Amino acid sequence: MKRALIIGSSGGIGAALAQALEARDIETVGLSRSVDGLDITSEDSVAEALGHLEGTFDLIFVATGALRINGAAPEKSLDAVDARALADQYAVNAIGPLLILKHARRLLPRHDTSVFAVLSARVGSIGDNRLGGWYGYRAAKAGVNQFIHGASIELGRKYKGLCCICLHPGTVETDFTNGYQDRHATVTPDVAAARLLDVVCGLTSRDSGRFLDYTGKDIPW
Template structure:
């Protein structure tokens, strides 16, 4: 990450998943990165649906000042239930679970981890979203709970970016569509889609973030840097 200061400090949230592990590996291989800290549900009992868990994790790091935070948490299938194909399949409980994990959980992460960003310098907070969260790009329908939770996530990050920019004009908070990545999450739904290896996806995203300027904060971007319609 050449746009960050040499010896920058990075935090990966959701580091036990396929793409989260790839972010960790890519950052550890970056000669300019001085420190990589990782959190995950599997290894640290980091549960984004539980604010006490998020608060405890952030509190343990209150002495840190991160230049880069990458959030790779989220799920398409929850409790064995995948996205709906029609209105008839909508479940109140599944929709609430999707919002708890993919939207509200990220709001809690922003609440407790934005204060851990370094101050008065270029910092990046990137959150993985999904192109299907775009309202303007939706021509197929279906997946109502997942689509809606990701659309909410985009709004949450956009709004947070405005607030953070007031105190640090060099900050960049964005949501990112990683493409279709070869992970357990995408496998049941990837037929007919080109899939990236996790390390390729993570590398592309980090390169894209490196090239974004602070005036793009609050945006929703694909892994190649193209803006995605809200």
């Protein structure tokens, strides 16, 4: 791997990924909302930000996401479901990464090995859902899994060395998980980044379309 693009490079996991890649002497380009004004919910913003980039990337990692949007917390029951909050979740956590892929595919090599990775979450697994609740976030993560799986089939016809993958990072000690860290064992962003990169570096085009955790194990759809 020689060159990487991190979308969401100012966030906890994104920043740690960028630092870990640079420590491995991999040229790393980062884009984020806070630094570059990239709004993944706006296709115009995505097209403009990615349109300025040239060359190809061996790794494009979408490390964006949100659990609370506009003050709306994860729903504990149907009574808490709100149409606007559901739409916001889907825009940020599902549609946004797909828009990135739509406009970033020209930055992927046609024949050499490459990886397009998206942060997903175990709670997006329908088969593993035993608790219910969290309607918007769960559905959005299930949605991005479907989007990336579907795109892996289409792009696999032209990008022979490409692996499109959804990754669960575990519970990471960031602002994103603040207030929910007591429910699961947590790791620092640096540890999460190292584990994710270990998985990424072992992927080939044969893995494209899978949903994996930070150990490289499959998660049920």
